[in-house]
Amino acid sequence: MFLLDSDVVKKICQYHLLHELAAALGCGLNAFAVLPQLKFQLRLADVAKAVQKLGSQEAVDQARELVAAAAEVQVVAEAANPILGLNRPDIDSGEATLFAALHDVDADSLISGDKRAFIALSEINGVAVVDVLWARLICLEEAMHLIVQSANFDHVSAKVRANLAVDTAIGIAFGRATANSPAMVIEALASYMSDLHARTSGKYVLP
Numbered sequence: 488m489f490l491l492d493s494d495v496v497k498k499i500c501q502y503h504l505l506h507e508l509a510a511a512l513g514c515g516l517n518a519f520a521v522l523p524q525l526k527f528q529l530r531l532a533d534v535a536k537a538v539q540k541l542g543s544q545e546a547v548d549q550a551r552e553l554v555a556a557a558a559e560v561q562v563v564a565e566a567a568n569p570i571l572g573l574n575r576p577d578i579d580s581g582e583a584t585l586f587a588a589l590h591d592v593d594a595d596s597l598i599s600g601d602k603r604a605f606i607a608l609s610e611i612n613g614v615a616v617v618d619v620l621w622a623r624l625i626c627l628e629e630a631m632h633l634i635v636q637s638a639n640f641d642h643v644s645a646k647v648r649a650n651l652a653v654d655t656a657i658g659i660a661f662g663r664a665t666a667n668s669p670a671m672v673i674e675a676l677a678s679y680m681s682d683l684h685a686r687t688s689g690k691y692v693l694p
Contacts, residue, residue, distance in 0.1 A: 488518055488519070488520050488558065488592065488594070488595045488596075489512060489514065489518055489519050489520070489595070489596050489597075489598055490519075490520045490521075490560055490585050490588055490589060490595055490596070490597045490598070491519055491520070491521050491553075491557075491597075491598050492522070492581060492582060492585055492597070492598070492599040492600060492601060493521070493522055493524075493525050493528050493529075493581060494599070494600035494601060494627075495598050495599060495600045495627055495630065496521060496525060496529075496550065496553065497528075497529065497540075497541065497550075498600060498627065498653050498654055498657075499549075499630070500541060500546045500547075500549040500550045500553070501541055501542055501543070501546045501650055501653045502646050502647055502650055502653060502657075503543075503545050503546060503549060503646050503650075504634060504643065504646060504647075505549040505552070505553055506549075507634045507637075507638045507643060508630060508633075508634055510637060510638065511630075511633040511634045511636070511637040511638065512633065515556070516552065516553055516556035516557060517556050517557065517558075519553060519556070519557040519558070520557055520558040520559065520560045520588070520595075521553065521554065521557045521558075521559065521560065522559070522560050522581055522584065522585070523559045523560070524581070525554060526554050529541060529547075529550050531547070531550060531551055531554060534547065537550070542650065542653075560584060560585060560588045561588070562584055562587045562588050562591060569590070569614075569616045570583065570586045570587040570589075570590045570616065570617070571583060571584075571587045573611060573614075573617075575607050575608075575611070577603060577604070577606075577607040578604045578607045578608065579601075579604070582599065582601050582604040585597050585599065586604075586608065586620060589620055589623060589624075590616055590620065595623065596623040596624070596625060597620075597623060597624055597625065598625045598626075598627070598630050599624065599625070599626065599627070600626070600627040600654075602626065602683055602686075605624065605626065605683060605687055605691060606686050606687055608620070608687075608690075609686075609687035609688050609690045609691070618690075621690050621691065621692050622692050624691065624692070626679075626680065626683055626691070627654070627657070628656065628657070628660070628676045628679040628680050628683075629676075629680055629694055631647075631657055631660070631676055632673065632676040632677070632680070632694065633694075635669065635672055635673060635676070636673075640669045640672075644661055644662075644666055644667075644672070647661045648661055648662065648663075648666060651663055656679055659675065660672050660675035660676050660679070680693055680694070681693065
């Protein structure tokens with residue numbers, strides 16, 4: 488199962504790359520899990536508000552398709568989950584829930600766009616239950632790196648560059664004024680991943 492934080496869902500749907508992400512991971516949409524509050528955060532019950540939130544009808548359609556197919560992240564026995572007891576103010580409740588769910592199921596991975604949460608997690612030292620999570624954490628740039636390597640590059644580049652306001656770093660990687668080459672995009676995404684690796688004191692695992 489791949490747990491998705493709300494930021495990643497929003498951006499991937501805004502880029503219209505949900506199915507490309509699933510293909511890059513070798514799974515169907517039913518292998519994803521999202522937070523229960525996602526449908527409310529994206530205003531999916533109201534088409535006009537959802538389009539305003541996500542920017543296009545296609546993005547709304549992809550978000551709805553994902554919510555319909557995906558599992559909801561559930562954390563059982565909260566008192567017994569040591570991740571929930573870390574009490575870090577720089578890790579919001581959504582990310583804390585996702586980290587806790589990741590602790591509950593060893594086979595799951597988490598795709599998150601919240602680098603601040605990753606950095607905050609890296610400041611927790613000498614806690615075994617935290618240390619083992621790193622091999623299963625994937626940032627947005629790594630997810631895009633996987634997509635670029637598995638999908639038609641021109642197709643992906645066109646989708647990203649049609650929505651440059653979605654994410655500054657991703658927009659720069661693909662080229663703002665003119666389209667970057669595949670090699671340039673891969674190099675830029677790798678650079679962002681290396682920066683996260685450095686900012687987490689080497690704990691973020693590079694692909």
